[in-house]
Amino acid sequence: MSIEVRGLTIRYAGTAQPAVRDLDLEIGKGELTTLLGPSGSGKSTTLRCIAGLERPDQGTIRIDGQIVCDAARGIWIKPEQRRLGMVFQSYAVWPHLSVFDNIAFPLRILGVERSRMRRKVEEVADLVGLAEFLGRPATKLSGGQQQRVALARAIVFEPRAILFDEPLSNLDAKLRERMRREIRSLQRRTGLTAIYVTHDQVEAFAISDRIAVMNDGRIQQIGTPQEIYARPNSAYVADFLGAANILTGRYTTEAGRTKLAIPSVGLAIDLDLDVDAKSTDSATGLVALRPEDVQVLPSAAGTAVETSVREVEYLGRNLSLTLESAGTELRAFVSPEPVPSIGQRLWITASPNAVVHLGPATPREDRQGS
Amino acid sequence: MWLISERMPAALLAILVGFLVLYPLFWVVEASFRTSILDRTYTLVWYGKVFVENSAPTVELFYHTVVLALGSTLLAVVVGVAAALLVARTDMPGRGAFTIVFLSPFFLTPMITAVSWTLLASPRIGLYNDLLRWVLRLDALTGPLDIYSEGGMIWVLGLYLSPYVYLFTSAALRSLDPSLEEAARMSGASAGGTLFRVTLQLVRPAILSSALLALILSFGQWGVPAILGVPVRTYVLTTAIWSNMAAWPTQREYAAVLSVALLVAAFIFVWAQRRALSGRSFVTVTGRGFRAPAVALGRWRWPIAAAAWSFTVATGVMPLAALVYASVMSRWTTSLRLDLLTLRNYTGLASLEPQAFVAIANSLGLSVLGATLAISLSLFVSLCITRERGPLARILDYVAMLPVSVPSVVFAVGLLMAYLRPPLVLYGTPYILILAYVTLFIPVGVRASTSALSQIDPALEEAARMSGAGPIRRLAMVLVPLIRPGLVAGWVLIYISLMKEVSSSILLGSPSVPVNATVLWSLWSLGAYGAVASFEVLCTVVMAVVAAVVLAVANRSAFQVGSRP
Numbered sequence A: 001m002s003i004e005v006r007g008l009t010i011r012y013a014g015t016a017q018p019a020v021r022d023l024d025l026e027i028g029k030g031e032l033t034t035l036l037g038p039s040g041s042g043k044s045t046t047l048r049c050i051a052g053l054e055r056p057d058q059g060t061i062r063i064d065g066q067i068v069c070d071a072a073r074g075i076w077i078k079p080e081q082r083r084l085g086m087v088f089q090s091y092a093v094w095p096h097l098s099v100f101d102n103i104a105f106p107l108r109i110l111g112v113e114r115s116r117m118r119r120k121v122e123e124v125a126d127l128v129g130l131a132e133f134l135g136r137p138a139t140k141l142s143g144g145q146q147q148r149v150a151l152a153r154a155i156v157f158e159p160r161a162i163l164f165d166e167p168l169s170n171l172d173a174k175l176r177e178r179m180r181r182e183i184r185s186l187q188r189r190t191g192l193t194a195i196y197v198t199h200d201q202v203e204a205f206a207i208s209d210r211i212a213v214m215n216d217g218r219i220q221q222i223g224t225p226q227e228i229y230a231r232p233n234s235a236y237v238a239d240f241l242g243a244a245n246i247l248t249g250r251y252t253t254e255a256g257r258t259k260l261a262i263p264s265v266g267l268a269i270d271l272d273l274d275v276d277a278k279s280t281d282s283a284t285g286l287v288a289l290r291p292e293d294v295q296v297l298p299s300a301a302g303t304a305v306e307t308s309v310r311e312v313e314y315l316g317r318n319l320s321l322t323l324e325s326a327g328t329e330l331r332a333f334v335s336p337e338p339v340p341s342i343g344q345r346l347w348i349t350a351s352p353n354a355v356v357h358l359g360p361a362t363p364r365e366d367r368q369g370s
Numbered sequence B: 001m002w003l004i005s006e007r008m009p010a011a012l013l014a015i016l017v018g019f020l021v022l023y024p025l026f027w028v029v030e031a032s033f034r035t036s037i038l039d040r041t042y043t044l045v046w047y048g049k050v051f052v053e054n055s056a057p058t059v060e061l062f063y064h065t066v067v068l069a070l071g072s073t074l075l076a077v078v079v080g081v082a083a084a085l086l087v088a089r090t091d092m093p094g095r096g097a098f099t100i101v102f103l104s105p106f107f108l109t110p111m112i113t114a115v116s117w118t119l120l121a122s123p124r125i126g127l128y129n130d131l132l133r134w135v136l137r138l139d140a141l142t143g144p145l146d147i148y149s150e151g152g153m154i155w156v157l158g159l160y161l162s163p164y165v166y167l168f169t170s171a172a173l174r175s176l177d178p179s180l181e182e183a184a185r186m187s188g189a190s191a192g193g194t195l196f197r198v199t200l201q202l203v204r205p206a207i208l209s210s211a212l213l214a215l216i217l218s219f220g221q222w223g224v225p226a227i228l229g230v231p232v233r234t235y236v237l238t239t240a241i242w243s244n245m246a247a248w249p250t251q252r253e254y255a256a257v258l259s260v261a262l263l264v265a266a267f268i269f270v271w272a273q274r275r276a277l278s279g280r281s282f283v284t285v286t287g288r289g290f291r292a293p294a295v296a297l298g299r300w301r302w303p304i305a306a307a308a309w310s311f312t313v314a315t316g317v318m319p320l321a322a323l324v325y326a327s328v329m330s331r332w333t334t335s336l337r338l339d340l341l342t343l344r345n346y347t348g349l350a351s352l353e354p355q356a357f358v359a360i361a362n363s364l365g366l367s368v369l370g371a372t373l374a375i376s377l378s379l380f381v382s383l384c385i386t387r388e389r390g391p392l393a394r395i396l397d398y399v400a401m402l403p404v405s406v407p408s409v410v411f412a413v414g415l416l417m418a419y420l421r422p423p424l425v426l427y428g429t430p431y432i433l434i435l436a437y438v439t440l441f442i443p444v445g446v447r448a449s450t451s452a453l454s455q456i457d458p459a460l461e462e463a464a465r466m467s468g469a470g471p472i473r474r475l476a477m478v479l480v481p482l483i484r485p486g487l488v489a490g491w492v493l494i495y496i497s498l499m500k501e502v503s504s505s506i507l508l509g510s511p512s513v514p515v516n517a518t519v520l521w522s523l524w525s526l527g528a529y530g531a532v533a534s535f536e537v538l539c540t541v542v543m544a545v546v547a548a549v550v551l552a553v554a555n556r557s558a559f560q561v562g563s564r565p
């Protein structure tokens, strides 16, 4: 393990709730792990604890086996001694220094000899595509270029890991995509262990080896992007990843076949596969149905349920429909043609594979899923 | 709390600053209760003497003090608010130039402004009196104006304080969300109605707060009542304290009791000012740089401009002009007499007052050193205040702001009492002046460096931290270069204030360490108008030249923080 966090808890002075509570996290060497979650879920706080910029109340943090923080034993290594690179949301490029001096700063601190420093800075500047800007004052750069300076500065001294705190959120959408790919390829080439904080699930899916979805100071689920998408472990995760329809389902077994009924919309689905024991045992459980997995038919067929169209939003690639059945609203994505009219009747079904089983409903998840 | 990772430095700073401020004050209070300097027993007899046995002169003293403070504050508010409104909210022509002329007296010490006014409004030799007697066809040889009076002091001090009110009020006016005024106009209010019913109401906290500041400053003001009150035996608390301390033999117990009274008054006003500021924050402030709707003055535009300009020329420019004129005349005259032109006031200065040039050099050196020490100490205080969380930061902030509520004269009395005795005998050395200068100007320095620091994104320092830089290198390589413009501005402000300082220098300067204030006073006591004028012109030129050079050098390669393309 390259980075190992155990039982991390921190409460800011003057706040009632801890910002991060009893959090465990393990990050393998050369892995890019994303902390994903809504605003205020404690992503930055976790990252800053690892960086050493916040001092936790409880927990231990190890980097490459070295304990950098152990609250119980009073061990705390200062951030300047942790050898971690960090890229800030605001870039934090020093306006009084040139691009070269910004990038060279960590090497100056290490006392690297001049010619080696120059070589190293040029090499890294090349890597991030800043080679011809080295002599410029840092303030005479665009936002994207400043972010590259920050990136170069973070990797130039060969840190043990690199930390990103929403590095792309100040850039425009196009540049964001490009920088995201560059960061990923740079991280792969250098083999650096990385932690990446974002609230954008598309960015997280695109860039990560593993994603940790955070909720209220805890990690709700951690896994590869595929795992998280296919098997969210809670209504919270399912909802955060795709604005899914979260519904209560009832499982029944008839003649060896498991059936899922969703009474609120009147859907009944034959499940080919065996669902987890935990779901079937309790007979009721939450299920998520992604908008893109709702099949919309123009006329009645089989077990399809009749609905009426409440709202139609044009999203370019598809249409987002809000459908109502028996007082419950559902979202469905359909092809942009033809455009249904408000009040028109449509029929919906769902394939058994598309249903995400989230396990028994707890009041807590109910609230957050809504 | 990054620069300083433990609490210790903040605590040490709080103790150091607390000691600098409170130790001298302790000795003032002690002296007021002490039987005599030779007798270490404590008594209320001095309070009894001042407030009971001898109550008639005391009552008169307090009466003059209060009348001067209230009168000059009222005048400052009227003039300052009117000027701010004219500049910020009307289409009066020449607003930019008016601002510069209006603020220029600010760069002189009020003691000198008072001297200048004696040239204009002395009963016998005043230029304005001459003019008035001619215009009104009066036969008398004196009057009708008499600057040596309570009214004269109110006039000079009120005018001197009006820029403070102006600056507070116009800053508030500029940061006011224009849509609030636009909303009033859309609701049917006239331009004038909006001004009085909305604009002025919204900037009332700023006016109130600057009025309280003016009140604090006028209570602590020594220069104006010394020049205009002492000759006619009208004393206020500051001049009474000073004359008791400067008298021979020293009436230190009287000085101490009066100092305690002044201190209590100042604390009350500072407390009131903080209350006025807190709670009523400017919720209307926005970052939008739109110009607020100006009131069109219409056919009054030019008459109002003429009135405003005549006022500011008569009260701001004329005293300065008179001073410069007096400095090149062999004797003061209210008419234009080219035959009296001379440079003797300059060339003969050294023979009239052998210490004149030593004093200028001393003041320059002490001001440069004092400003440097004050801003350095302030930088560390600000670092602790902005980075430390919790009560220690608030305590440090409070302690660093304490000198605001300590009148300079009182502080000087405290220093004399504290450092006239072993273990540290500092009277007669430059150190006692440095102590006064640094301590009294910590609040100015802390305000300047705190506001500079708070404009810096914390990530800029954190990035240096993550790059491996320890506290000293973060300070030297990142923080100080980033906030340099703010530090330089703070330094220049303190330096100029110290070059003008008279209230504490007059007591702390000594024959062995003469400074501007002591020489000015001795020349004034000689009645040497021309020498006073030439000395002051020299002081002002030296002050301005050094300030300009420092600004030019320090900001030559200054960059714009935060100017991201």
Ligand SMILES: Nc1ncnc2c1ncn2[C@@H]1O[C@H](COP(=O)(O)OP(=O)(O)OP(=O)(O)O)[C@@H](O)[C@H]1O
Binding pocket: A012, A013, A015, A019, A037, A038, A039, A040, A041, A042, A043, A044, A045, A046, A199
């Ligand atoms: N310096 C601070 N003092 C007090 N509370 C703080 C501080 N920093 C963060 N918090 C609180 O801690 C919680 C977690 O904040 P954090 O910045 O870690 O969230 P985040 O997931 O990074 O959110 P965002 O996406 O908005 O950056 C929030 O409730 C926040 O208000």
Ligand SMILES: [Mg+2]
Binding pocket: A043, A044, A045, A166
């Ligand atoms: Mg954050």
